[in-house]
Amino acid sequence: MLGWLARRPGDILSINDHTTANRSLEAGSSKVKRMAARMGISPEETKRMIDDVWARRDEVPGATAQICAGATACGAPILSHDQCSAGDWAEGNRLGITVSEFPMTEDAAAAARAASEPVILGAPNALRGLSHNGALCATAAIGAGLCDVLASDYYYPAPLHAALRLWQTGVLPLADAWALVSTNPARAAKLHDRGKIAPGKRADLLVLDPESREVRAVFVNGRKVLDRV
Template identity: 40%
Template sequence: MNDLVLTNARIVLDDTVIHGSLFARNGVIRMIDEGPTPSPGAIDCEGDYIIPGLIEVHTDNLEKHLMPRAGVLWPSLPAVLTHDAQIAAAGITTVFDALSVGDLEEESVRIETLRSTYDAILEGQASGALRADHWIHLRCELAYPRLLEALEPLMHHRSVRLVSLMDHTPGQRQYRDLQQYRKYYSKNHMSWTEEEFADVVKRRTEQQANYSARHERVVLAMARQHNVVLASHDDTDTEQVRHAQRIGVTISEFPTTQEAADAAYAHGLSTVMGAPNIVRGGSHSGNVSALELARNDRLDMLSSDYVPASLLHGAFLLHTQAGWSMPRAMATVSRNPARALGFEDRGQLKPGMRADVVRMRAVGGLPIVRHVWVAGQRSF
């Protein structure tokens, strides 16, 4: 039998923190006891926190390993394995790798690497080479002309559990400020004259008019057929949230305004914000502050987005800066995403749940991951 016993720990439960011990056998939590419980082979946690394994709903971190330097493509499986190691070290035990299906920019690495990356994730799963439990989040760029032919072959695998509806057309949502759009793409060494930029905006807007509505209808039909969870992305106003709710969306990813976050709350959508927004003290794009949404009770989940280590850090800052209790703060990266994505076997520390467990210590206000177990097996 495979036993895991953690003792002398501050264990973060659903509604309280106790000092005690956690017992797991064969990958499942069997018992949590308050007080010291000596046991042969127990790991003395020295008063560290024990929290549920983190659940990441949307990470783009893999892209950095697929192209570690501009113009350099890395083999997909080694990139996935390196990404996976970072994920585990961040305390993430369940991860949704966000793969972009389409892009509005020509010669995009996202388009070029989509299929090989998808296959590499599945290969890593099948071989047992991955430390974390990997699932797939397909980000559908609705204005991409070839979206449907790229998406259809990917929808059939059971690992596809989340689909988000994207529209990065300049002039709306994340890029309603056209200068933010221009600034963002200038980082990719794109420079336009005023005339060229006006032409880019015109062409992108025409693409949206030609494809987005039709593609949305087909993607929704696929999602219903395969019973996957739907998310909207970069909602900006009440009408966009209302539309999302009408078509079956249950998660609002990264609303850009207080208005959109209020509308998501009113319409029963779970709101995800970027943990880097909290760690950095605000949005890098000038959007609404995640910490302000937390203080206004408009935040349900966090995503590490492009920095895996930000997920635990952001949740801990909800505790220290927004005044949330530890159980409530940690629920944004464990119990709440588990529920939003239909998992009933993880996200909480209680008997019967998977032994996805993180040992964490706060040092100078910074949460440090000491050890990680996935289904009772040490992964970090």
């Protein structure tokens, strides 16, 4: 992982733990079957891999600290994931984490914001108006000033529609809502050449129909890659 970060400037590192939850799943569960299909192996082999990783869990803190130190040396942004408390945030801060991704509670998000750390929440959460798993509501967090970035979180049309919903429902002015999916994500990822329309920046642009809000054209680095009449 440290080799990847050293060779590929612009990458980010996200620290996740899904093993703790997945270790209790059986090979016949739908989630393990989906994981197996993605990897091209059997559910039984997937279950054995999860068990093998769990058996080595004592190695994780040291490995995580080493990886975070290397990422910090490379200048790569480091994201937390699913922090549940201010204590979780403090532990991540000690490791050098610089961005709070999907904090589960208001306390965790508030701790990050108090330290001027960007907070990422899911655009589907903001579009829906609530979390699908009972975690922090993105719309409420945005209203309270506890969210800087909206991520697609697997539903890729969500950022566009979430930004428009936040504007149309009066949660934020359009410019502030759009910053959640443009300027702020670029800043959090340390991609300083994009994220807003300004001289010297990449011309990554969406052209929306003013009535339907549908995407009519897309420009990537100044080159039109989509044109809908």
